[in-house]
Amino acid sequence: MTPEQLLAFRTEAFMAVALWTGLSLLFVLFLSLRISTGRRRLKVSVGDGGQPELTATTRAFGNAIEYMPLALVALAVVAVFYSAAIVHALGGAFLLGRVLHAWGMAQEKQPAAGRMLGMLLTYVPFLGMAGLLIFTAFS
Structure with missing residues (x-):
């Protein structure tokens, strides 16, 4: 691969990371707005006020925040070594999982299928990212 081709390869991979990071930021903002809206509607200033709906939206947000930073860092490191297609596949699956999980958390009947599929x-x-990164470290 020529230096120009290598630069284009890396640029495409990091553009893919930028896409999934940007979409993840919008999703976190959406989850945060759901909490704010619920608190306003239910007249709860702090926490969940013992409201199951607010507990679920708060946990959906918290769960996303627990997983997303590490996933996005790992995705950026994967982009150093692998193609944009791999970054898109991993980033897309991950974000879809987070969306399905949050949707599943909002369902009245638990455990919901969306929540289970979202965790998967x-x-x-x-x-996948762990495997690729460990393989890269030893190759």
């Missing part, structure tokens, strides 16, 4: 689509990209 969180774990699989995590394992």
Whole structure:
């Protein structure tokens, strides 16, 4: 690969990281707004006020915040070594997993299928990124 081709390869991969990071930021903002709206509607100033709906929206936000930073850092490191297609596959699956999980958390009947599938689509990209990064470290 020529230096120009290598630069284009890396640029495409990091543009993919930028896309999934930007979409993740918008999703976190959406989850945060759901909490604010729920608190206003239910007249709860701090916490969940013992309201199950607010507990679920707060946990959906907290769960996303617990997973997203590490996933996005790992995705950026993957982009150093792998193609944009791999970054898109991992980033897309991960974000879809987070969306499905949050949607599943909002369902009245628990455990909801969306929540379960969402966790699966969180774990699989995590394992994929971990595997790629460990393989890269030893190759």
